[in-house]
Amino acid sequence: xxxxQTYTISEAAGLTGLHRxxxxxxxxxxxxxxxxxxxxxxxxxxxxxxxxxxxGLLSGAGPLEExxxxxxxxxxxxxxxxxxxxxxxxxSPSEPNGSVLASTVAALGDLYQRHEHAMFRLGxxxxxxxxxxxxxxNAESLQKDNEERGQQLNALKQALAEKEAQAAETERxxxxxxxxxxxxxxxxxxxxxxxxxxxxxxxxxxxxxELEAAVKRPFWQFWKR
Numbered sequence: 001x002x003x004x005q006t007y008t009i010s011e012a013a014g015l016t017g018l019h020r021x022x023x024x025x026x027x028x029x030x031x032x033x034x035x036x037x038x039x040x041x042x043x044x045x046x047x048x049x050x051x052x053x054x055x056g057l058l059s060g061a062g063p064l065e066e067x068x069x070x071x072x073x074x075x076x077x078x079x080x081x082x083x084x085x086x087x088x089x090x091x092s093p094s095e096p097n098g099s100v101l102a103s104t105v106a107a108l109g110d111l112y113q114r115h116e117h118a119m120f121r122l123g124x125x126x127x128x129x130x131x132x133x134x135x136x137x138n139a140e141s142l143q144k145d146n147e148e149r150g151q152q153l154n155a156l157k158q159a160l161a162e163k164e165a166q167a168a169e170t171e172r173x174x175x176x177x178x179x180x181x182x183x184x185x186x187x188x189x190x191x192x193x194x195x196x197x198x199x200x201x202x203x204x205x206x207x208x209x210e211l212e213a214a215v216k217r218p219f220w221q222f223w224k225r
């Protein structure tokens with residue numbers, strides 16, 4: 001056992017008979033003064049003998065002894081580790097008056113810290129749940145929009161196909177109309193030629209009739225003209 005002006009959390013727990021987590025809780029609640037110093041394995045809390053006496057955890061009389069197998073505690077370990085509940089039991093003879101009350105207060109402080117952590121975790125999980133619900137609703141809405149747009153696209157495709165069929169039918173009818181117009185023009189030309197031939201035929205018939213009449217008249221009738 002060696003004497004020292006300052007103690008680690010494990011050493012202070014061995015001197016006072018308290019649990020290490022109780023010492024950590026008192027430091028966090030500012031019920032015990034401690035400083036951060038560079039230790040063998042990094043930064044660790046160091047507690048002076050006077051701070052233990054002022055906190056009522058150590059009597060001012062008697063030799064100062066450190067706990068065996070003391071281990072350094074890092075600052076990160078104090079923040080991240082979950083305190084273990086201190087088992088209730090009869091007050092140790094080495095503990096000063098009021099140590100049981102201090103242990104109870106420390107246990108309540110631990111319980112309060114756990115409650116705060118649980119409430120924070122619950123709020124975080126509720127927020128995540130709301131966010132997931134919002135994402136699910138948004139995804140469902142997007143899916144419905146996509147389905148509606150798909151239906152509209154199919155309707156547009158069907159209307160386009162109908163318009164294309166109508167355009168093809170119109171083009172076919174237009175071609176038939178052009179063909180009919182061409183045939184009509186040919187028929188008009190043939191009718192014109194036919195009328196002209198008919199007029200010529202009538203003229204020829206008239207000439208032939210006159211010649212036939214002239215041939216049939218007696219020759220003396222020619223002198224009467």
